[in-house]
Amino acid sequence: MRIYIELGIYLTKRLSVLDSDLCVGCASCMLACTRRFAEVGYGKSAIHVRSAGGMEKGFIVVVCRACLEPPCAKVCPEDALVPRKGGGVILKPEKCIACGYCVEACPFGAIFWDEEVNKPIICVYCGYCANYCPYNVIALEEVR
Amino acid sequence: MYEPKPFSKVLYIDLNRRTSWVEERDDLVEEWLGGIGLGIQLLKEESMTSVDPLSPENSIILAVGPFNATYPLGSKTVALFKSPLTGNLGESYAGGRSSVSIKLAGYMAIVIRGASETPIYLAIHEDRVHFRDASALWGMTSSFTVGRVIAEREPSAGYRSILRIGPAGEKLVRYASVMVESFRHFGRLGLGAVFGSKKLKAIVISGRKALKVEDKVAYKKVYDEIFEKAVRSGLMKKYHELGTTMNVLPLNELGALPTMNLKSGRFEQAENISGEEMASKVLGRRIACSGCPVACIHLAALREPYPHEPFFYKTVFISYDYELAYALGSMLGIGKREGFLKLLHFVESAGLDAISTGVCFAWATEALEKGLISERETLLRLKWGDYESYIKAVKMIVEQPNEFYKELALGVRNASKHFGGEEFALSFGGNEMPGYHTGPAAYLGFLVGGRHSHLDNAGYSLDQKIRELPPPEELVEKLIKEESWRMVLNSLVICLFARGIYDAETVSEALDPLGIPVPPEELHRLGRDIYKQRYSLKIQMGFDPTELKPPGRILEVPTPHGTLEEEYFERGLKHFSNILRDWDII
Missing domain, CATH: 1.10.599.10 (Aldehyde Ferredoxin Oxidoreductase Protein, subunit A, domain 3)
Structure with missing residues (x-):
């Protein structure tokens, strides 16, 4: 892995929405994301599925796109969101003052709020959700 | 927002006084788990055994259980009430997003008491309960539109469930349903009429809590085992691919598909409304209830031309299942697929239970055939296969313009007592x-x-x-x-x-x-x-x-x-x- 990094080729991963038309709206991904912490529900989920204005019209799958120039990091007054090499951000929770600017700044609405700890929920690009998508709507992919 | 002890809260809502409160019911949940077990106990506490089902004293219980939001296919909510159709216990189940939303709003059950004087809808967003004016929604012809209006106005898309009634519920048709997310229902036994009697047009409930479990490692392990079983099993595959209409042909083959008010167990045109034909000709999308990877909900895409505008079409999505192919298909002799779907769409818009409606119409058609009633009663020439007449009859059931439709709106047992033909009124215990x-x-x-x-x-x-x-x-x-x-x-x-x-x-x-x-x-x-x-x-x-x-x-x-x-x-x-x-x- 190190050799790739030195060559400037990053094995950075991010979640991709392969085809939202395949989505059935089962919410298995959303439930999986909170279940990473062995909790039940949506309260820790960094992925969101909602209907595109009535379920008959299909679904919108909201995930962090791992932007190369993340707007969320730009507005963070405390540098709690650190841009990741290859795209996306890493949250430094100890620096976060819970101002919520990042939530507003994300054009995709992909930053959610953890009411328990009062901090944003930032995707960590682990791909746990994709393991539970029965219809291959989402996948963890390498970006270069 | 965060609840360490999530499994025992019951939300009480009093529509008379427009107040709500929460009670911890560990006593009941420990003994009865949740769902029907818990619901029956809550219903008993309402001491309404002798009340009129359409009076304010009839309480509605919505209950979920320990598996909702927690394990795959834990996707149902049970509604308990006194049924205005049978006069006895009303019990109905619906999926959609209902159970996960109720659970993640922090509740195991919701008890709704009393009645409002003016139309309202309830907006329950976790611990906030709003009583919203629904006068403007009352009287709308389509329960689909009611859902759209509320969806636009209320927050928490994706985390919420929208339960609502159509005009049939408002007009107290005893087999009116409550529609959930457009494509699922509390269908049976007339919960829609109970909503109507309370002037309760809809309930929107949302929640996105995270709930704790006792043994984290074991929870994830068991979840994975069940999830694997769910997505790998052939059982699930069949519900996903063809859905429940896969039963049409095998049952027809056996002579078990009730046809034309069960004058026969075989329907000549069964193939047209079979799972195989529906999937290859009209299936437009499959969707799922929250927490269920199976996605058994089959939506037909019905493309209809506008009569006065060349090359102008609308596409309506209609969810179909076996019971509907039976009740509004074979039972009425309707083998024209588009006709069946159109009728189904009208039944859904009106907010009627499709099974009861089909059985009532089938009885009426045979009673007309036998001369027990005439067109003076039915106002329409109901005839096997003539879906256009049945579409008009849907409106009649809602509007109840004469004595006949008033009686038919009370169910087939009642109508047949009144007009005769009890031997071919297909009701069991009033359902x-x-x-x-x-x-x-x-x-x-x-x-x-x-x-x-x-x-x-x-x-x-x-x-x-x-x-x-x-x-x-x-x-x-x-x-x-x-x-x-x-x-x-x-x-x-x-x-x-x-x-x-x-x-x-x-x-x-x-x-x-x-x-x-x-x-x-x-x-x-x-x-x-x-x-x-x-x-x-x-x-x-x-x-x-x-x-x-x-x-x-x-x-x-x-x-x-x-x-x-x-x-x-x-x-x-x-x-x-x-x-x-x-x-x-x-």
């Missing part, structure tokens, strides 16, 4: 029959079942498993055993399509990490206890098992088990009463 002419187990099942419907005890499935008829006493015991076990599944509250996955061992293993240790044999005992509690409540509400009788029609038309004998039913029902007597329920 219009589901589509299984499979044999004695199905029919005994409808009769002795707690809500007089096929999913109580799956007699239709038993019919298809037994080669030779056992004595009726044995059959009844099997039905009771199945229904008792289903009390456990309906307390969790899982989708019954997953019953093959959730055996007693699996359920026990899955409850454990949640901090609810119940050994498998204890689960069986619990199921039996809930069964008894539920039946004792039915009896208190005036149910008399000695009055049960199958309609004459089912004894005339041969089933796959041959022509059924009245004596067989009499013996079975007698045994059933004896069992209830042994249990001191009657």
Whole structure:
């Protein structure tokens, strides 16, 4: 892995929405994301599925796109969101003052709020959700 | 927002005073798990055994259980109320996003009391309960539109469920349904009319909490095992691919598909409304209930031209299932696929239970045929296969312009008492029959079942498993055993399509990490206890098992088990009463 990094080729991963038309709206991904912490529900989920204005019209799958120039990091007054090499951000929770600017700044609405700890929920690009998508709507992919 | 102890909160809502409060009901949840087990106890506390189902004193219970949001296919909510159709226990299940939303809003159950003087809808966003004016929504012709309006106005898309009634509920049609997310329903036994009587147009409920479990490692492990079973099993595959309409052709083949008010068990045009044909010709999308990877909800895309505008079309999505292909297809002799779908769409817009509506129309058509009633009553020439007349009849049921439709809006048992033709009025315990002419187990099942419907005890499935008829006493015991076990599944509250996955061992293993240790044999005992509690409540509400009788029609038309004998039913029902007597329920 190190050799790739030195060559400037990053094995950075991010979640991709392969085809939202395949989505059935089962919410298995959303439930999986909170279940990473062995909790039940949506309260820790960094992925969101909602209907595109009535379920008959299909679904919108909201995930962090791992932007190369993340707007969320730009507005963070405390540098709690650190841009990741290859795209996306890493949250430094100890620096976060819970101002919520990042939530507003994300054009995709992909930053959610953890009411328990009062901090944003930032995707960590682990791909746990994709393991539970029965219809291959989402996948963890390498970006270069 | 965050609840460390999530499994016992009951939200009480009083529509008279427009207030709400929360009570911790650990006492009930510890003993009865949730869902139907919990709901029956809450209903008992409402002490409404002798109240008029359409009076403010009739309370509505919505209950979820430990598996909702927690395990795959834990996707159902149970509604309990006094049924305005049967005058007895009302019990109905719906999926959609309802159960996950209620659970993640932080509740195990919601109890709705009283009635509003003016139309309202409830907006429940976790711990905030709003009583919103719904005067402008009252009277809207389509329950789909009501849902859209509320969806636009309320927050929390994706985390919420929208329950609403159509005009049929407002007009107190006794088999009005409550639509959930456009494509699922609390269909049976008239919850829609109870909403209507309370001037309650809709409930939107949202929640996105994170709930803790007791044993984190075990929880994830058990979840994964069940998830694997769910997505790998062939059972799930069939529900996903063709959906429940896969049953149309096999049942027709057996002579078990009730056709034209069960004058026959075979429908010539069955193929047109079969799962295979529907999937290849009109299937437009599949969707799922929250927490269910199976996605059994099949939506037909019906493309219709506008009559006065060339090359201008609208595409309507209509969810279809076996019961609808039966009730609004074969039962009415409708084999034209588009016609069936159009009728279904009107039934849904009006907010009627499709099964009851189809059975009522089928009776009316035959009564008209036989001259018991005339077009002076029906105002329409109802004729097998003529879906356009039936579409008009949907409007009539809602508007009730004359005495005939007023009576028909009270259900087929009532209408036939009034106009004759009781022997071909296909009602069981006052509930219009589901589509299984499979044999004695199905029919005994409808009769002795707690809500007089096929999913109580799956007699239709038993019919298809037994080669030779056992004595009726044995059959009844099997039905009771199945229904008792289903009390456990309906307390969790899982989708019954997953019953093959959730055996007693699996359920026990899955409850454990949640901090609810119940050994498998204890689960069986619990199921039996809930069964008894539920039946004792039915009896208190005036149910008399000695009055049960199958309609004459089912004894005339041969089933796959041959022509059924009245004596067989009499013996079975007698045994059933004896069992209830042994249990001191009657």
